Amino acid sequence: HDPNAVGTTTDDLPTLPTDRHTGCPFDPPEGLTALSDEPMRRMRYADGHVGRLVTGHAAARATLADPRFSSRYELLHLPEPMEGMPGQIPPAPIGDIIGLDAPEHTRYRRLLTGRFTVRRMRQLTERVERFTKECLDAMEEAGPTADLVEAFAQPVPALVICELLGVPYSDRERFQSQVATLFDQTADAGAKGDAHTALLQYLGELVLAKRAEPTDDLLSDLTTSDLTDEELAGIGGLLLAAGLDTTANMLALGTFALLSNPDQLDALRADPGLAAQTVEELLRYLSVADPLLRSALEDVEVDGTLIKAGETVTVSVQAVNRDPRRFPDPDRLDIHRKATGHLAFGHGVHQCLGQQLARVEMAVAFPALLARFPTLRLAVPPREVPLRERSNIYGVVSLPVTWDQV
Numbered sequence: 001h002d003p004n005a006v007g008t009t010t011d012d013l014p015t016l017p018t019d020r021h022t023g024c025p026f027d028p029p030e031g032l033t034a035l036s037d038e039p040m041r042r043m044r045y046a047d048g049h050v051g052r053l054v055t056g057h058a059a060a061r062a063t064l065a066d067p068r069f070s071s072r073y074e075l076l077h078l079p080e081p082m083e084g085m086p087g088q089i090p091p092a093p094i095g096d097i098i099g100l101d102a103p104e105h106t107r108y109r110r111l112l113t114g115r116f117t118v119r120r121m122r123q124l125t126e127r128v129e130r131f132t133k134e135c136l137d138a139m140e141e142a143g144p145t146a147d148l149v150e151a152f153a154q155p156v157p158a159l160v161i162c163e164l165l166g167v168p169y170s171d172r173e174r175f176q177s178q179v180a181t182l183f184d185q186t187a188d189a190g191a192k193g194d195a196h197t198a199l200l201q202y203l204g205e206l207v208l209a210k211r212a213e214p215t216d217d218l219l220s221d222l223t224t225s226d227l228t229d230e231e232l233a234g235i236g237g238l239l240l241a242a243g244l245d246t247t248a249n250m251l252a253l254g255t256f257a258l259l260s261n262p263d264q265l266d267a268l269r270a271d272p273g274l275a276a277q278t279v280e281e282l283l284r285y286l287s288v289a290d291p292l293l294r295s296a297l298e299d300v301e302v303d304g305t306l307i308k309a310g311e312t313v314t315v316s317v318q319a320v321n322r323d324p325r326r327f328p329d330p331d332r333l334d335i336h337r338k339a340t341g342h343l344a345f346g347h348g349v350h351q352c353l354g355q356q357l358a359r360v361e362m363a364v365a366f367p368a369l370l371a372r373f374p375t376l377r378l379a380v381p382p383r384e385v386p387l388r389e390r391s392n393i394y395g396v397v398s399l400p401v402t403w404d405q406v
C-alpha cells in the first residue's frame, strides 16, 4: 500500500505518529522512525489538511534553510488537535519572533543576537557554576533522595533566565507555573490565555522598572534600542518560554538517559572532558523540542519532492536526529560519536538563539551532578518514571533519584 499513490483518499493518509508507549522512553514513536525511507511523505493534519511529514535529515535541512517556507503561525495547520484551536493558529503575539518571517524577524533577531555578547555569556557561565553547586549542596543536605526535576533541572535554567532578564531569582514563582501552562497541551485555551496575560503583565512591569533604573542585563540593554515597551515585554516572554522548559527537560531526561546507560555514564564520569560531546549526543538522542512546522509560500521542490504552495510541512526533529543515513546506529546513545549536525536546535534563520547558553548550562550541570553523587541512581523502577506525553517539550514530570550517603 503506497500512501502517496494517486487515488488514495485523505482518510487513508497517516497522521503524525505520537504513541511512545512501546519500549524505550527515549525512542521516538515507532511509526516515525519506520519512515526513514520516505523522508517527505504525505500526512493528514487535524483539520483534514493534506501536507507533509519530514523525517529525513537532508530534507529537513533543505526545508528549514529555505525562505520559501514560512514560520508565520497563521499559515500553519496543526498536526494534532489542540484545545480551543480548530486547526489553525492565530498570528504570533508581539515579540514572539519564532512565528515571524523576514524582514520583521530579521530586525528583532539582529537586535537580540547583538546583546548575547561574549562578556555576558562568560558572566553567566560563572553564575551557572556557582548556582549549580548551591543546588547540589541543598540536594545533598535534604537527601539521600530527591526529585531531580524540582531540585536541579528546573532551578538551573530558571536562574539563567532570571540573570538574563535581570530579575531576582525569588521572582521565578511568578512566571514558572505560567510558562508550564503555556506548554501544557492538556491545558484549555482559557487557562493558557490567563497564563499569557499574567506573564505579559509581569514582564510589562519589569520593562518599566528597567527603563527607570537600568541594570547590567539583557533586558536593560534592550531598553536602549528602538523597541517599544510592548515589544520588550513580548521578547521577555519569548525568552522565558523558550529557555526554561527546554533546558530543564534536557537536564532531567538527559540524566534519566545516562542512568539508563551505565556504560556511557561511567565513560563520562571517568573523563569529564567528554562533557561537551555528551551534551551534543544527548541533544540528538532526546530531541526534546519537536516538531517544527513551516508553510510553503509557493511551490517548492525539496529533495526531489514537489511541495505545493499552502501546504504545511511538519519537520520531525526526533526522526531526523535518528536518520540512519546521517547517524549510523541512531538508536544507540553513544557519547563518543560525532553528534554535531543534529537539528535539536533547529536550522536556518530561526536556529535557537539560546543554544550557547543551553550548552553551557548542560556542560556544567551534568558533570557536577555526577561528581557530587557517585552512586546516583533512580529511586523507582524506570517504567514508573512519569513522562511528559502531552507537551510540546518532551521530558519527565519528575525524576525520583537516590544515592548512598557518605
Ligand code: HEM
Pocket (backbone or CB within 6 Å): 071, 097, 098, 099, 109, 164, 238, 239, 242, 243, 244, 246, 247, 250, 288, 289, 292, 293, 343, 344, 345, 346, 347, 349, 350, 351, 352, 353, 354, 355, 357, 358
Ligand atoms: C528557537 C530548541 C534553549 C531561546 C529554538 C528552536 C529550537 C530550539 C528547535 C527553533 C524553532 C523553530 O525553528 O521554529 C531549544 C532547546 C534548548 C533551547 C532544545 C535547550 C536545550 C534555549 C534558551 C534560550 C532559547 C536557553 C534563551 C535564553 C530561543 C529563541 C528562539 C529559539 C529566542 C527563537 C529564535 C528565532 O526565531 O529566531 N530553540 N532551545 N532557547 N530559542 Fe531555543
